[in-house]
Amino acid sequence: MKARPDVTFMDPNYPADWGIHTGVDLNHPDGGDSDLGQPIHAITDGRVEAVLKNIGPSWGNIVVLWHPGPGVWTRYAHLEKVLVQRCQVVSAGQVIGTVGKGFGNRWQAHLHLDVLKKRPERWDDWPGQDRARLLEHYLDPWAFLQKQAQAGRINKPQYWIGRYANIA
Numbered sequence: 001m002k003a004r005p006d007v008t009f010m011d012p013n014y015p016a017d018w019g020i021h022t023g024v025d026l027n028h029p030d031g032g033d034s035d036l037g038q039p040i041h042a043i044t045d046g047r048v049e050a051v052l053k054n055i056g057p058s059w060g061n062i063v064v065l066w067h068p069g070p071g072v073w074t075r076y077a078h079l080e081k082v083l084v085q086r087c088q089v090v091s092a093g094q095v096i097g098t099v100g101k102g103f104g105n106r107w108q109a110h111l112h113l114d115v116l117k118k119r120p121e122r123w124d125d126w127p128g129q130d131r132a133r134l135l136e137h138y139l140d141p142w143a144f145l146q147k148q149a150q151a152g153r154i155n156k157p158q159y160w161i162g163r164y165a166n167i168a
C-alpha cells in the first residue's frame with residue numbers, strides 16, 4: 001500500500017462552497033482518527049517561517065517551513081501539537097508537530113499539506129474560488145513532492161507522517 005492523499009490539489013469532489021482545495025489531505029488508511037497524534041516530519045531541510053495557533057474557522061494550528069533547496073514553502077495544517085518555533089532551523093525528517101483535528105476538532109484527524117512557490121499575503125491564506133490567485137501561489141503538492149522524492153532531493157512520502165513509515 002502506498003501513501004496517498006485522500007483529498008488532492010484542486011480536487012473536483014471538494015465542496016464548491018468551501019473553495020478550491022489548495023493542498024493534499026493525508027490520512028492513514030485505517031481511517032477515522034487513527035493518525036491522531038502521529039508525528040509530522042519536515043519534508044526536507046529548512047527554517048520555520050511561521051507558526052499560527054488556534055486559527056478559525058477550520059485551520060487550527062499551522063506550521064510553515066521555508067526550504068531554500070527547492071525554493072518552496074511547505075504549510076502543515078490542523079496540527080494537534082506544534083513542536084517548533086518561528087525562525088528555528090529544521091533538518092529533513094525532523095518532527096515539527098503532530099497530526100490533529102483542526103480548529104475546534106472540526107475534522108477527522110489528518111494532515112493538510114500545501115506547497116507554495118510564492119509567498120501569500122497571510123499564512124492562513126485560502127483563495128476560495130479565486131483560481132488565478134491559487135495558481136499564482138500554490139503548486140500541486142503531490143506531483144511536486146513525488147518528483148522531488150524520486151530525485152532524492154527530499155524525504156520519500158512514507159516519512160512525511162509517522163505511521164506512513166509502516167505502510168510504504
Ligand SMILES: [Zn+2]
Nearest residue numbers: 007024025112
Ligand atoms: Zn485539506
